[in-house]
Amino acid sequence: ALSDLILRHAGDARQIVELGCGYGYNLFSLHLHRPDLTFKGFDIAQNGIAAGREIAAHFGLSDKISLDRIDLTDATDPNLSAIAGQTAFTYFCIEQIPYDVRKVVENIIAAKPKRVINIEPTTELLDLTHPRDLVSLIYIRSVDYQTQLFSILDQLEREGRIRIIARERMPFAPTINNDGFLYCWEPT
Numbered sequence: 001a002l003s004d005l006i007l008r009h010a011g012d013a014r015q016i017v018e019l020g021c022g023y024g025y026n027l028f029s030l031h032l033h034r035p036d037l038t039f040k041g042f043d044i045a046q047n048g049i050a051a052g053r054e055i056a057a058h059f060g061l062s063d064k065i066s067l068d069r070i071d072l073t074d075a076t077d078p079n080l081s082a083i084a085g086q087t088a089f090t091y092f093c094i095e096q097i098p099y100d101v102r103k104v105v106e107n108i109i110a111a112k113p114k115r116v117i118n119i120e121p122t123t124e125l126l127d128l129t130h131p132r133d134l135v136s137l138i139y140i141r142s143v144d145y146q147t148q149l150f151s152i153l154d155q156l157e158r159e160g161r162i163r164i165i166a167r168e169r170m171p172f173a174p175t176i177n178n179d180g181f182l183y184c185w186e187p188t
Contacts, residue, residue, distance in 0.1 A: 001170075002026060002119075003033040006089055009117045009166060009184040013087035015040060019072060019108070020093025024052035027065050035064070040086075042070035042079060072104045073097065080111040089117035092180065095145040105152055109161065109187050117184045119170060123147045153183050163188055 007030070010016055014037060018026055021041030030039055043049055052067040070079040094104060108116060124147060127133050156162045166184040 002091065003030050005119070005170065005182065006030060006117060007034060009115075009182070010087045010089075011115060013115070014038065015086060017042065017083050017086045017088040017113075019070065019083070019088055019090050020044075020096070021048070021052065021067060023048040024055065024065060024067055026091055027052075027067075028055065028061075031061065031064055038063075039065045040082065041065070041067045042082070043067070044069065044071050072107055073100045075103075075107050075110065077107075080107060083108070083111045083113045085112065085114050087115045087117070088113045089119065091119045092121065094118065094120050094149050098145060098147065101148050102152055105149070105156070109156075112187060115165070115184065115186050117182065118149060118153070119180045119182045120149055121145055121180055122150055124150045150181065150183055153185060157185070160188055162186065 006016065016030060016037060016039050018039070018041045021027055021043050022045070024041050027039040027041045030037070041052060046069060049067045049069055052065075053062070056062045056065045056067070068079055068082070071077045088108070094101060097104060121136070123137050128137065150167075153162065153164060157164045162185045164183060164185045166182065168182050170180040170182060
């Protein structure tokens with residue numbers, strides 16, 4: 001389901017970049033659905049990157065799936081340039097850095113990607129008249145996840161800095177307490 005969601009919003013991308021890829025689980029899954037594409041993953045954790053590289057090498061996929069380090073909170077990180085002109089996505093990544101959300105978004109915009117797909121949990125888009133969403137609200141707040149990404153993206157669209165292409169709730173959730181929402185956008 002995640003592959004279908006990402007690929008539906010990736011447009012004509014021949015390479016897809018994941019920001020916050022861990023050891024590349026999503027990238028390997030995407031490769032199974034679209035082996036004709038190449039995938040590049042970035043993460044801050046060296047051990048995840050090393051594990052992903054070993055997995056790719058073991059299965060002979062190093063030419064299709066590569067991983068490297070990035071710090072999305074650091075505007076001077078040299079690997080930010082690798083997303084210029086690319087379609088990039090986050091999947092439950094920005095949730096981990098609640099106090100630097102605006103900085104991360106600004107750094108991504110400055111890197112000039114072609115398109116960004118953010119799939120993140122949030123409290124901003126929950127319908128608090130539904131019990132499941134109340135559970136999600138309590139869970140997200142209890143683990144101190146970000147609660148402002150989509151409000152920031154909406155504000156940036158009003159300012160004319162980005163164009164939001166899609167807003168939708170994921171048709172699945174990784175856990176009962178943690179629904180994700182998708183915003184697909186492009187810098188203007």
